[in-house]
Amino acid sequence: MNLNKERVGLMFLDELKNGESAIVEEICDTNICIKLIEMGCLPGEIVMVRMSAPFRDPIAVEVSGNLISLRKSEARTIRVKKIGQ
Amino acid sequence: MSKTISIALVGNPNTGKSTLFNALTGLKQKVGNFPGVTIEKSTGRFRIDADTVAEITDLPGSYSLFPKSLDEAIPFKLLLDPAHPQKPDLVLFIADASNLKRNLVLLTQLIDLKMPVILALNMIDQAKAKGIDINIECLSEKLGLPVVPLNARKKIGIENVIAQISKGGKIPSISFIPEDRLNTEGLNELKSALGAQTHYQAELTLHHGATGKTVLPAHKAAMDKFRSYNLFDSGTRQRDDLLYRYKQISAILATCVKEADTTAFKRRQEKIDAVLTHSFWGYIIFFGVVFLIFQCIFSLAGYPMHLIIQSFNWLSDQLQKAIPGGALNDLVCNGVLPGLSGILVFIPQIAFLSMFIAIMEDTGYLARVAFLMDRTMRRFGLNGKSVIPLISGTACAVPAIMATRNIENKKARLITILVTPLMSCSARLPVYILLVGMAVPQRPVLWFINLQGLALMGLYLLGFLAAIGAATIFKLVIKSKVKQYFILELPVYRFPDVNTVWITVVKKVKTFLFEAGKIIIAISIILWFLASYGPPGAFSKVEAKYAAIHPANDAEKHSLALAEKTDKLQSSFAGQLGKAIEPAIRPLGFDWKIGIAIVTSFAAREVFVGTISTLYGLEGEGSDFNQLQSNMMKSRDPATGRKVYSLATILSLLVFYAFAMQCMSTLAVTYKETASWKWTLIQLGYMSGTAYLLSLMIYQLLPAAARMF
Numbered sequence: 001m002n003l004n005k006e007r008v009g010l011m012f013l014d015e016l017k018n019g020e021s022a023i024v025e026e027i028c029d030t031n032i033c034i035k036l037i038e039m040g041c042l043p044g045e046i047v048m049v050r051m052s053a054p055f056r057d058p059i060a061v062e063v064s065g066n067l068i069s070l071r072k073s074e075a076r077t078i079r080v081k082k083i084g085q
Numbered sequence: 086m087s088k089t090i091s092i093a094l095v096g097n098p099n100t101g102k103s104t105l106f107n108a109l110t111g112l113k114q115k116v117g118n119f120p121g122v123t124i125e126k127s128t129g130r131f132r133i134d135a136d137t138v139a140e141i142t143d144l145p146g147s148y149s150l151f152p153k154s155l156d157e158a159i160p161f162k163l164l165l166d167p168a169h170p171q172k173p174d175l176v177l178f179i180a181d182a183s184n185l186k187r188n189l190v191l192l193t194q195l196i197d198l199k200m201p202v203i204l205a206l207n208m209i210d211q212a213k214a215k216g217i218d219i220n221i222e223c224l225s226e227k228l229g230l231p232v233v234p235l236n237a238r239k240k241i242g243i244e245n246v247i248a249q250i251s252k253g254g255k256i257p258s259i260s261f262i263p264e265d266r267l268n269t270e271g272l273n274e275l276k277s278a279l280g281a282q283t284h285y286q287a288e289l290t291l292h293h294g295a296t297g298k299t300v301l302p303a304h305k306a307a308m309d310k311f312r313s314y315n316l317f318d319s320g321t322r323q324r325d326d327l328l329y330r331y332k333q334i335s336a337i338l339a340t341c342v343k344e345a346d347t348t349a350f351k352r353r354q355e356k357i358d359a360v361l362t363h364s365f366w367g368y369i370i371f372f373g374v375v376f377l378i379f380q381c382i383f384s385l386a387g388y389p390m391h392l393i394i395q396s397f398n399w400l401s402d403q404l405q406k407a408i409p410g411g412a413l414n415d416l417v418c419n420g421v422l423p424g425l426s427g428i429l430v431f432i433p434q435i436a437f438l439s440m441f442i443a444i445m446e447d448t449g450y451l452a453r454v455a456f457l458m459d460r461t462m463r464r465f466g467l468n469g470k471s472v473i474p475l476i477s478g479t480a481c482a483v484p485a486i487m488a489t490r491n492i493e494n495k496k497a498r499l500i501t502i503l504v505t506p507l508m509s510c511s512a513r514l515p516v517y518i519l520l521v522g523m524a525v526p527q528r529p530v531l532w533f534i535n536l537q538g539l540a541l542m543g544l545y546l547l548g549f550l551a552a553i554g555a556a557t558i559f560k561l562v563i564k565s566k567v568k569q570y571f572i573l574e575l576p577v578y579r580f581p582d583v584n585t586v587w588i589t590v591v592k593k594v595k596t597f598l599f600e601a602g603k604i605i606i607a608i609s610i611i612l613w614f615l616a617s618y619g620p621p622g623a624f625s626k627v628e629a630k631y632a633a634i635h636p637a638n639d640a641e642k643h644s645l646a647l648a649e650k651t652d653k654l655q656s657s658f659a660g661q662l663g664k665a666i667e668p669a670i671r672p673l674g675f676d677w678k679i680g681i682a683i684v685t686s687f688a689a690r691e692v693f694v695g696t697i698s699t700l701y702g703l704e705g706e707g708s709d710f711n712q713l714q715s716n717m718m719k720s721r722d723p724a725t726g727r728k729v730y731s732l733a734t735i736l737s738l739l740v741f742y743a744f745a746m747q748c749m750s751t752l753a754v755t756y757k758e759t760a761s762w763k764w765t766l767i768q769l770g771y772m773s774g775t776a777y778l779l780s781l782m783i784y785q786l787l788p789a790a791a792r793m794f
Contacts, residue, residue, distance in 0.1 A: 050355065
């Protein structure tokens with residue numbers, strides 16, 4: 001059984017589709033995450049996937065009023081909770 | 086004697102920092118590098134009042150004082166190190182008024198360093214238009230520093246900034262991270278060991294120390310002690326530090342800023358993005374833009390380039406008459422002037438390319454291009470920002486390598502610099518046309534496509550594949566301690582600012598002239614010397630031989646003069662060198678004449694055609710291509726009696742010129758941009774080494790392969 005599935009709505013940022021929004025839940029403390037925090041991507045903020053390049057990599061997300069481009073692997077380091085359905 | 090105040094200009098990227106810098110200093114700027122790294126350092130001066138001058142240093146745009154890499158940390162050393170000779174008297178902090186929350190993080194770090202700071206709120210007009218209402222007095226009071234609203238583009242508020250600077254800075258009394266959060270006891274000890282003025286300075290030095298290598302041994306010992314006692318985890322501490330700052334900033338902004346609905350503004354931006362980053366149209370538009378840039382670099386830049394060459398020819402003619410004949414005349418007319426014209430001739434291309442890139446960057450489009458191209462480029466160790474330099478390399482590697490400045494990622498930037506010269510530049514074109522014309526018949530293949538055109542296209546493709554291949558190898562070979570990431574801000578779309586674009590172009594041209602120019606002129610004088618002087622007695626022998634012949638008429642006189650020129654080139658040092666390297670290039674199918682042309686065309690590839698013309702008894706570059714081709718095709722090896730230019734030799738020579746690093750200007754620019762002889766020599770070595778090996782393989786294996794089929 002996959003226990004993660006039971007944490008309803010919790011997913012990684014790269015799993016969101018274009019136009020979907022989520023709340024940033026957790027952010028790690030690697031160099032990448034610190035860069036993301038500096039750019040306004042912090043826990044509690046609403047993040048929305050605005051657009052994506054072909055193959056959904058990189059993606060561009062809107063958070064704290066900034067539009068940030070990040071690679072799929074980088075989006076994978078951010079845990080989010082999806083808003084609405 | 087006027088007093089000088091030193092100022093550091095600090096701020097996030099995309100806040101109009103360079104616009105403010107340009108507005109303050111105009112063209113009174115000096116461009117260089119921060120010590121030991123290739124991060125651009127601009128300094129400029131401007132007058133505050135009758136007896137005060139300000140000297141301002143533009144620090145790279147950054148989101149915080151936490152270093153992401155060794156290189157990025159260096160510019161900020163001047164804020165952290167109390168003993169730094171350029172430690173500023175005052176920090177001028179520029180923030181985007183519509184994006185205060187993120188911008189103020191870095192500001193609060195400066196406040197905790199107890200630096201005197203002035204906050205300039207840029208793009209205040211835009212913020213107002215978006216419905217963001219900022220209470221300046223409230224902000225000034227909560228932050229404990231002077232706040233000046235500004236519109237740097239329209240130069241509104243500049244005089245208020247200057248007036249505020251003249252009042253001098255005040256050290257803010259507020260601390261954003263209270264000292265008890267910073268583990269005071271251990272930090273106290275570290276602070277005095279480091280000679281730091283504040284706890285936060287000691288704290289930041291710890292983070293910088295984690296990546297720095299130029300740390301004093303005594304400081305290092307103190308830091309190691311602190312780390313081991315306090316289980317110092319740099320990452321966690323940085324994260325918590327930032328989150329704590331955000332919390333406090335949010336509280337300040339909640340009282341001082343009223344934000345209305347900004348949806349309408351956002352929707353307009355989204356509409357532009359929907360087109361420019363569209364999965365299909367986005368690429369079509371990008372290639373259209375590239376095509377436009379190309380047209381300008383190739384055709385439009387051609388006119389001023391032609392003009393430069395012509396005026397140098399004219400100048401050379403005039404000086405030829407004015408200076409009495411002899412060594413000085415020769416040095417000036419054939420050594421210095423061609424060297425100078427060889428430098429100046431690059432200016433139109435550099436200016437056009439840097440203008441387009443400045444416009445693309447200023448409008449926000451460049452970041453979108455990087456966004457679209459990143460995935461493709463990543464596979465080769467490059468990133469989205471490598472696209473523009475690589476494509477520009479098909480015009481000329483010199484401006485292309487200069488355009489790698491905005492690739493922040495050090496490894497990707499280095500790889501881009503190393504492989505860009507493999508793209509087929511315009512200097513290869515005359516060589517290709519000459520040789521392809523000899524090997525490939527002018528035969529139509531299909532409709533408008535002909536065989537020679539196909540061969541030429543094949544050579545361009547070869548250059549592109551070589552660049553991609555070399556990048557893939559460098560990706561595996563070059564080690565990088567820092568994890569590579571590609572997180573970038575896609576700034577809001579704006580109209581380009583004419584002043585910013587203009588100053589960027591002037592800066593690029595100036596840097597090229599004064600930095601790379603020095604090396605280029607030195608090498609061209611050496612090459613001139615090699616081609617116009619020979620071992621003692623060699624030239625007088627040639628002269629004596631021709632003095633003995635008395636031409637009957639003008640036509641004969643002319644052909645004798647040409648023959649003498651050919652003989653002289655052969656007996657010059659360059660000629661001797663060409664002959665000396667013959668054993669080494671013989672296996673590639675090259676004779677000593679090609680050897681001489683390879684030596685002289687180290688200056689620039691197109692020189693090959695001129696030298697070969699002289700060696701085959703024709704007037705320099707202006708001569709008839711067809712005549713030259715037929716002369717070359719007729720030439721036979723005196724020892725074997727076989728044709729010199731067999732198909733195998735021509736193919737081998739083509740491949741040699743596709744790969745070999747035959748361009749001193751590119752090497753000069755690579756040295757300037759990498760600040761390292763090591764990488765410059767690696768570029769020279771890998772390109773010319775590959776050229777040699779591939780040509781060897783072609784010449785040795787082609788006849789065998791031909792026999793097999």
